[in-house]
Amino acid sequence: MLTIQKRLIDFLLPPAERVAVSDVRIGLGYTAIKIESGHGGVAWTPDFSATSCTYCESAGTLAGRPAKELLAMLVDEASVLARALGLATANALLASLPNPPTLKEEVISSLHITHNDRVAMVGYFGPVIAQLRKTGCRLDILELNDKHSDTLPPEKAGDALGACTVAVITGTSLINGTFDELIAGLVEPRAAVLLGPSSPLCGDIFQDTKITHVAGARVRDTDAVLRVVSEGGGTMLMKRYLDFETVKSGTCHTRQ
Secondary structure (H helix, E strand, O other): OOOOHHHOOOOOHHOOOOOEEEEEEOOEEEEEEEEEOEEEEEEEEEOOOOOOOOOOOOOOOOOOOOOOHOOOOOOOOOOOOHHHHHHHHHHHHHHHOOOOOOOOOHHHOOOOOOOOOOOEEEEEOOOHHHHHHOOOOEEEEEEOOOOOOOEEEEHHHHHHHHHEEEEEEEEOOOHHHHHHHHHHHOOOOOEEEEEEEOOOOOOOOOOOOOOEEEEEEEOHHHHHHHHHOOOOOOOHHHHHHHEEEEEEEEOOOOOO
16 A cells, blocks of 8 residues: 555655655665665665566666655555655655654653553564563564564464554564554553654654554755665664654654
8 A cells, every 4th residue: 555655755756856866775774765865865775686686677867857856765565676766765855854843752752651561573673672671561572584683473463463552563664665564553552652763753654543653753964874885784883874764643744
């Protein structure tokens, strides 16, 4: 369905009409986009095997294209890598807009989770897991491609999501195409957070969904992020060049 992805494209088409993409990096861990205004955006690079030594058929032609062309890749049904390029472009465009109101407190702390809560986490966020376990809550971790011994198998996802009071969902679900299914599995959580650098800081598009908070990253030093991504770096190496922010669902994001 890619519902949120389509909303994000509709929201960003006006600013996308006015700018071109000036640089594209598809790294091992992240994909990074720089638009001609100098703003940058990142998104997770999918882990997949190509049938040849070429992973992107458009390689060599992406930089210089209108931003709206790469943005449209966000709803490419056939290519998960195209969706990563689309989301990184969306995040670069969002960075070029006036900043929306952000939550001052760190997002997990702001939820005041206690031992009475049941938390469903989609994606393995190590530091957040340690933080949650200190609260005494019941924590169910869902991770398709992880070797950690404390995760649940995919067939348990429905039970965990349906029973949780708080959900923490990776922003990469917008790339791998699982977001709509995951949200449909939630019943009545008191809070649901979309988390990670891929998450688009645009509360508008999550209005009327079960997502209550979006905790993502705004690129502060685009050229430094491009360099880290090109050399195979991930979140830990990029974080000095990022501002981690949280917006609430429905927060108005003023466009220029």
